[in-house]
Amino acid sequence: MASQHNSLAEAAGPEVSLPAGKGHFKSDGLQLRLGILLIVLTGIGPSLLGNSYWEHTFQLVNIYIAVAVLQNFLFVDAGQKSFGQGAILGLGAYGLAIASGIHGLPLTVGVLAAVGAAMLGGLLFALPALRVQGFHLGFATLSAAIVFPQLLIQFDDVTRGINGISLYLPALTKPLVLGMSGLTLLVTAVPIAALLLHYGIRNARLGRRMRVAAESAEAARSLGVRPGFMRALAFMIVSAGTGICGALYVPTVGFISPQGFLVELSFTLFFVVVVGGRGQLLGPIIGIWVIYIVPNVLLVQLVEYRLLIYGFLTLAVVIVFPDGLVGTIEVRRRKRFQRGGGEQGFRLAPFTEMLEKIPPRQVPAEAAPILEVRGAVKRFGQVVALDGVDLKVRPGEVHGLIGANGSGKTSLLNVISGFSRMDGGSYSFRGRDVTRLSASSIARMGLGRTFQTPRIFTDLSVWDNIQLGLDARPTPLAPEMAALAERFKEAYGEDNPGLLAHGQRRLLEVIRVVFADPGLVLFDEPAAGLSPAERVEFSRLLRQLSKRLGMAVILVEHDLDLVWDIADRITVLETGSVVASGPPQQLARDPAVQHLFVGGAHA
Numbered sequence: 386m387a388s389q390h391n392s393l394a395e396a397a398g399p400e401v402s403l404p405a406g407k408g409h410f411k412s413d414g415l416q417l418r419l420g421i422l423l424i425v426l427t428g429i430g431p432s433l434l435g436n437s438y439w440e441h442t443f444q445l446v447n448i449y450i451a452v453a454v455l456q457n458f459l460f461v462d463a464g465q466k467s468f469g470q471g472a473i474l475g476l477g478a479y480g481l482a483i484a485s486g487i488h489g490l491p492l493t494v495g496v497l498a499a500v501g502a503a504m505l506g507g508l509l510f511a512l513p514a515l516r517v518q519g520f521h522l523g524f525a526t527l528s529a530a531i532v533f534p535q536l537l538i539q540f541d542d543v544t545r546g547i548n549g550i551s552l553y554l555p556a557l558t559k560p561l562v563l564g565m566s567g568l569t570l571l572v573t574a575v576p577i578a579a580l581l582l583h584y585g586i587r588n589a590r591l592g593r594r595m596r597v598a599a600e601s602a603e604a605a606r607s608l609g610v611r612p613g614f615m616r617a618l619a620f621m622i623v624s625a626g627t628g629i630c631g632a633l634y635v636p637t638v639g640f641i642s643p644q645g646f647l648v649e650l651s652f653t654l655f656f657v658v659v660v661g662g663r664g665q666l667l668g669p670i671i672g673i674w675v676i677y678i679v680p681n682v683l684l685v686q687l688v689e690y691r692l693l694i695y696g697f698l699t700l701a702v703v704i705v706f707p708d709g710l711v712g713t714i715e716v717r718r719r720k721r722f723q724r725g726g727g728e729q730g731f732r733l734a735p736f737t738e739m740l741e742k743i744p745p746r747q748v749p750a751e752a753a754p755i756l757e758v759r760g761a762v763k764r765f766g767q768v769v770a771l772d773g774v775d776l777k778v779r780p781g782e783v784h785g786l787i788g789a790n791g792s793g794k795t796s797l798l799n800v801i802s803g804f805s806r807m808d809g810g811s812y813s814f815r816g817r818d819v820t821r822l823s824a825s826s827i828a829r830m831g832l833g834r835t836f837q838t839p840r841i842f843t844d845l846s847v848w849d850n851i852q853l854g855l856d857a858r859p860t861p862l863a864p865e866m867a868a869l870a871e872r873f874k875e876a877y878g879e880d881n882p883g884l885l886a887h888g889q890r891r892l893l894e895v896i897r898v899v900f901a902d903p904g905l906v907l908f909d910e911p912a913a914g915l916s917p918a919e920r921v922e923f924s925r926l927l928r929q930l931s932k933r934l935g936m937a938v939i940l941v942e943h944d945l946d947l948v949w950d951i952a953d954r955i956t957v958l959e960t961g962s963v964v965a966s967g968p969p970q971q972l973a974r975d976p977a978v979q980h981l982f983v984g985g986a987h988a
């Protein structure tokens with residue numbers, strides 16, 4: 386076995402042709418370093434200079450930076466447009482102030498109360514986010530931010546209303562070293578931790594899967610991701626972090642009241658992210674400098690005009706720099722240094738060259754079907770898209786699904802992958818009835834699919850797009866595949882998928898689903914838009930998937946020559962019913978389907 390693996394690892398060796406060289410697709414690492422530098426500057430700079438006025442002011446600024454960094458993550462990486470983060474900060478602050486300031490509980494309990502209260506608020510935001518998105522979610526969270534200070538006043542027996550709550554912690558504010566207090570160190574460490582959290586999640590499996598859920602719920606579900614769970618998780622992570630910021634806010638200001646958490650704060654935090662550059666790690670920090678530090682701190686005489694300044698700056702940035710300040714620089718940088726596409730674009734050859742050397746995985750001739758569809762019915766109003774369809778697919782079989790436009794092919798793929806529910810009938814996958822299972826659960830059982838329009842994520846590198854498949858795998862890669870994956874990472878880790886031609890995008894999506902190691906793959910018109918050379922490579926891959934990797938494939942394709950060449954069996958649909966099913970040679974003699982092949986080489 387070991388020697389087989391060695392020879393296979395060599396298969397991914399020098400003769401496999403991959404583009405060389407590094408591009409500069411991502412600048413997260415640089416932005417992270419610059420961000421930390423700026424946070425340290427505002428965090429400990431004033432203490433080192435011994436200026437207590439600046440010290441106090443910038444401590445607050447750093448707390449806002451941490452909240453804005455978390456909001457940026459929520460906004461872009463998780464796709465949740467919350468306008469109510471000021472209220473979550475307030476819940477954290479009040480959690481600590483009520484627990485420790487009013488009831489005299491130990492600080493650890495106070496911090497736990499802060500995090501708990503903020504997470505409770507986050508949960509309330511996540512609930513509408515499970516049902517609504519975009520404008521509606523923004524409206525729900527904005528309403529919460531408007532109502533929050535009113536509630537604080539209303540429940541004054543708990544919150545002390547407009548009288549506010551005081552909590553001074555002298556042990557935290559007394560200088561420890563070089564004029565820096567424990568609070569100074571905390572307000573420096575917390576935004577750095579928030580930034581590292583953003584960077585860490587973004588570059589991990591969780592972040593990639595959140596990003597996909599944010600950009601395409603369908604693609605996410607096809608990779609086994611539950612978009613609702615991802616949204617709720619993002620809200621919980623961000624709320625917990627914002628709760629810690631709220632706890633830190635209390636000793637920083639020493640006194641809190643509803644006045645500190647007006648809707649204006651939530652707006653400012655939102656503006657900060659937009660002006661700095663949505664999704665850029667450094668964005669919220671630059672945003673705070675432009676929107677908050679300059680008008681509020683450095684030009685104090687402008688304070689009474691601050692809402693006007695926020696509004697004006699946001700408008701100006703949205704018009705002149707729609708990607709925000711850091712975002713605009715990033716877009717230019719990317720354009721200048723980007724690579725990929727064209728001749729260097731994504732090709733299947735390295736993959737097929739490697740698979741060629743893998744000994745075929747034997748599938749017993751009598752293996753039970755991996756998929757069995759029984760009497761599938763699907764209606765759209767008066768239209769019957771599927772009218773009692775039966776289908777059996779065995780492991781290692783390429784099953785062609787053909788039929789005229791509107792005959793029900795895509796509808797069948799959609800019900801099999803759990804994207805739409807059958808109105809009648811049932812089906813089992815890997816021997817289990819999955820008729821009522823969600824798309825993401827079915828995907829996790831090993832069913833993969835591609836889409837008519839490839840779902841490629843242009844904010845992720847070409848390699849990261851492939852890695853989404855690896856992220857979805859239940860088992861580790863075989864050594865030879867791992868060796869190839871490493872080479873792909875080297876070759877495409879910094880390539881811009883936005884430069885890929887349509888056919889290359891399609892192939893990229895195909896390789897992504899193959900790396901997820903499904904037992905059954907549904908390909909929806911995979912050859913559309915491929916060049917003749919790409920088509921040849923693709924047919925070779927299809928053969929290898931079934932004969933070498935033992936995957937079952939359902940191939941919906943208008944290119945009948947391709948289906949004829951590759952398929953072990955073909956099912957023909959006509960207005961939602963199966964009119965013929967069998968090996969291609971048998972079908973070509975079937976009078977019911979001969980008209981499909983008329984004029985072709987197979988008649």
Ligand SMILES: Nc1ncnc2c1ncn2[C@@H]1O[C@H](COP(=O)(O)OP(=O)(O)OP(=O)(O)O)[C@@H](O)[C@H]1O
Nearest residue numbers: 765768769770788789790791792793794795796797
């Ligand atoms: N979401 C929908 N709402 C209403 N009708 C639909 C919907 N999806 C499909 N249909 C109808 O169901 C029938 C089958 O469509 P389907 O897309 O499954 O066919 P197809 O064989 O995949 O066609 P094509 O080759 O054009 O992709 C068609 O009459 C179509 O108009």
